[in-house]
Amino acid sequence: MNTNTDLANRALAHIGEMRISDIDDAENKAARVCKGCIQQVIDEVLREHRWNCAIKRVALSQLALAPEHGFARAFQLPGDFLRLLEVNGEQFGESDEFFEIEEGARLLTNADKAEIRYVRRIPVVEFDPLLAKAVSAALAAEICVPLNLNLQMQAQLEGLKARAVSKAQRIDAIEVGSREVRPIERLLGNSLLIRARGARPRNPLRYQLP
Structure with a gap:
């Protein structure tokens, strides 16, 4: 089960910083930085992709x-x-x-x-594992400069987030079924003409009207 503190600690691990016990710890600089931007980061990552869990x-x-x-x-x-x-x-x-x-x-x-x-916008506890991975990488990229001023690491973490989103897109393409997958075949397969013939063509791109 994910919490904001869990995501913050994953992000801190990405940049080599010490773990925090609570993201609400106002006396801890890393906790303050993470808390200050985590919701914005979450919203940005959620908007970037049609996450099934959201x-x-x-x-x-x-x-x-x-x-x-x-x-x-x-x-x-x-x-x-x-x-x-x-x-x-x-x-x-x-x-x-x-x-x-x-x-x-x-x-x-x-x-x-x-x-x-x-x-x-969904509670952190409902995050898909790939969403949690993307958010932690994005959060790490956001806090990287304020905490250790490493611009090169920030670019690497942006790449890690992009790969997590890309992987989610590939998995979603399987899970969403006929609405987004192979739209040409879906449209032709649902046509009245093809249904009247009693069979769906195996290769709709080669289908020719009688």
Whole structure:
């Protein structure tokens, strides 16, 4: 089980610093530095990738006050919102509808509903092991200069974080199933024409209409 102190100690180990007993220890410089930036680091790492452990679905509540112009409706985003993934079943940025996030708290749209999937801020105890690894590396890179002024080590730790995120992306590509994996095959396989023929083509890129 992860705690903020655990993540801080992993980060301190990366840069060769002594362990701390509690990240809330105001008398310890390393604890103060870690505490001062850990939440920002966590939020940044969570926003960088669609971590499965942090994804949630929710139907948003429409706000009584509509936008002054540009959109017909405004919906309240959740308090733990960090990054939008899908709106009404379509990936954000690839939807036929126009959406916009304003003030970090409202989703503006002309649609009459807003059902979203999003990356949320989650408790440290819920971190996936790869997320914990990425956060500890990112935190180490953040505290490296304030604690030991080592710019070369900071660059190495940024690389370690990038590799952890990349590994998570590869694993997620397997775990998320048909929505993100091999989209061309998924779309063709779901078409009415192919289903009417009673079989899904083994290589959809070679499929030709009759």
